[in-house]
Every structure is written in structure tokens, then in C-alpha cells.
Amino acid sequence: MFTVYVYTLDTLADWELGYVTAELNSKRFFKKDAPGIAVKMVGISKEPIKTMGGLTILPDCTINDVAVDEKSVLLLPGANTWDDPKHGAIIEKAKGLLSAGATVCAICGATTALANAGLLDQRLHTSNGTGYLAMFSPCYKGQQFYVDQPSVSDQNLITASSTGALLWAKQIIERLEIFQPDTLEAWYMYFSSGEEQHFFALMQTLPTSE
Numbered sequence: 001m002f003t004v005y006v007y008t009l010d011t012l013a014d015w016e017l018g019y020v021t022a023e024l025n026s027k028r029f030f031k032k033d034a035p036g037i038a039v040k041m042v043g044i045s046k047e048p049i050k051t052m053g054g055l056t057i058l059p060d061c062t063i064n065d066v067a068v069d070e071k072s073v074l075l076l077p078g079a080n081t082w083d084d085p086k087h088g089a090i091i092e093k094a095k096g097l098l099s100a101g102a103t104v105c106a107i108c109g110a111t112t113a114l115a116n117a118g119l120l121d122q123r124l125h126t127s128n129g130t131g132y133l134a135m136f137s138p139c140y141k142g143q144q145f146y147v148d149q150p151s152v153s154d155q156n157l158i159t160a161s162s163t164g165a166l167l168w169a170k171q172i173i174e175r176l177e178i179f180q181p182d183t184l185e186a187w188y189m190y191f192s193s194g195e196e197q198h199f200f201a202l203m204q205t206l207p208t209s210e
Helices: 012-028 085-099 109-116 131-135 165-176 181-193 194-207
Strands: 002-007 035-042 072-076 101-108 151-154 157-160
Touching: 002 012, 002 109, 012 035, 012 072, 072 085, 072 165, 085 101, 085 109, 101 109, 101 165, 101 194, 109 131, 109 157, 151 165, 157 165, 165 181, 181 194
Parallel strands: 002 035, 002 072, 072 101, 101 157
Antiparallel strands: 151 157
């Protein structure tokens, strides 16, 4: 059983989480022997937060409740408030998770917080550009490990730019091994191209009901 913790903070960029949380929650394309997945919203407190799109999220648990083990997955979405020092607690938790072999996934603004903590200095990663990281993360020293792609997976760290949400979701799903490989490829091709042929290819990969 994997527990996927989604960090919630004010001005959270709704669209960056949509692809991955929809699939993890619905389980509509999971393979028959997929590992169990539980999704929990995490906050500094259990007080509601307001997303960039104006939606209200009520956290299920707090940072202290995040289990530090290999079966934990932490999703860090973009937001306009990552420069607030109060988010240092979740970055410390991310550091512990990476050391424990757990999976940490950061997109857009969340990558700046990882960069400031030195967590991108020795790992392949991406963001909204090296200039973006230099501007918002004065402590960033990982330029030689920067990869100019929408999303980059380096073992148990998956980072993405603000335009990389779909590929980020694909790499997270792949890491969790919850789709058959052909299902994942067809899913990605359909949502990245919109071509009908990939939708039918996706349907054909799904397990039949017995």
C-alpha cells in the first residue's frame, strides 16, 4: 500500500495536480494487480486552504502525520506562496523522505523550495528554467544537473515545469507501477495528442471483467 501525500498551500496551482490525482483517486485505468493507493491531503494545519482557482481544500492530516518510509509519496504542487518560511517544514520532510527511499514529486514553484534546500544540487531535475531557479532560489547550485525537459525523473525524485503536468503524472504513475505499460503509453498519447485512435487503444489495454 502506497500513501500519496498531496501538500496543500494557499494559491496551489490546481491544474498541475489534475492529471495525477484524478487517476490515483479514480483507479479507472489501474492494472489488476496494482498496489493499493491511498491519497491524503496534507497541510501545515487542518485549516482549509484556497487554491489559485478559488477552490477550497480541507487537509486530511498535517506534516507530522506523513510517514517517512519507502511506501510514501509526496506531491508538491506549484503555488505563489512557496517563499513563505512556514513551508520549510514540508521541505525538511521531503529531505527525510528522499533519504529513506520514498518518492518526492515537485512541480513549478515547489522546485524552487527544493533548490533552496540544496536538494537539486546533485540530482537530475527540471523546473521553469535555470534562470527561474536562480531568480527565486539564491542557494541553487545544481545548474550542471538541470535537464531542459517538461518533467524529469531521477530515481525517487520527479520534477517538472509549470507546463509539464501531463508528463509529470505519467512518470509518477510509472514509478508506482499501477498501470500496465501499454495502458500508460496509450493514456499519455491520448491526453497529449487528443487523437481518437489513442483513446480506443487505451480502452483495449484495460483488463476485462471476469
